[in-house]
Amino acid sequence: MISGSHMEGDRHMAVQRTPELNISPEKVCYLILKAREFDAKVEPADSESGSNPADSGEQEILEDYADDATETELKTAIDDLNDDEVVDLIALAWVGRGDFGKEDWPEARALARERHRRHSSGYLTGMPQLGDYLEEGLSILGYSCADYESGRL
Helix, strand or coil, X not given: CCCHHHHHHHHHHHHHCCCCCCCCHHHHHHHHHHHHHHHCCECCCCCCCCCCCCCCCCHHXXXXXXXXXXXHHXXXXXXXXXXXXXXXXXXXXXXXXCCCCHHHHHHHHHHHHHHXXXXXXXXXXXXXXXXXXXXXXXXXXXXXXXXXXXXHC
């Protein structure tokens, strides 16, 4: 017979385990980088500027122009994910934002699955600080981008 305290210890261990993700941490880390590029964009300071980018300290790279591909790249990368990957991405953002904790991962994933639509990229890219939320969500669940970044940056 198993004692009650032993069963509680097993339950506690299950909560502390790193949950399996349907999206690879490497994909999430790539999306974090893309989201941060997108989040860094600001309104153009001078829409009539014809100056050389080197003369303006390369500030135009941070300015958000209609023909800028950063948002398109991020949305396309999200749209190219399968449904299970997008559901986990949404749930990760919610965990990172503080809406759910590690112990609530199954509930976060279930709600994300319920709310996920064909093009959830619009929802995700509309979330301020998406990159930060995804990184924090990964961290809370026991994952890190450190290994990925050291090989990429």
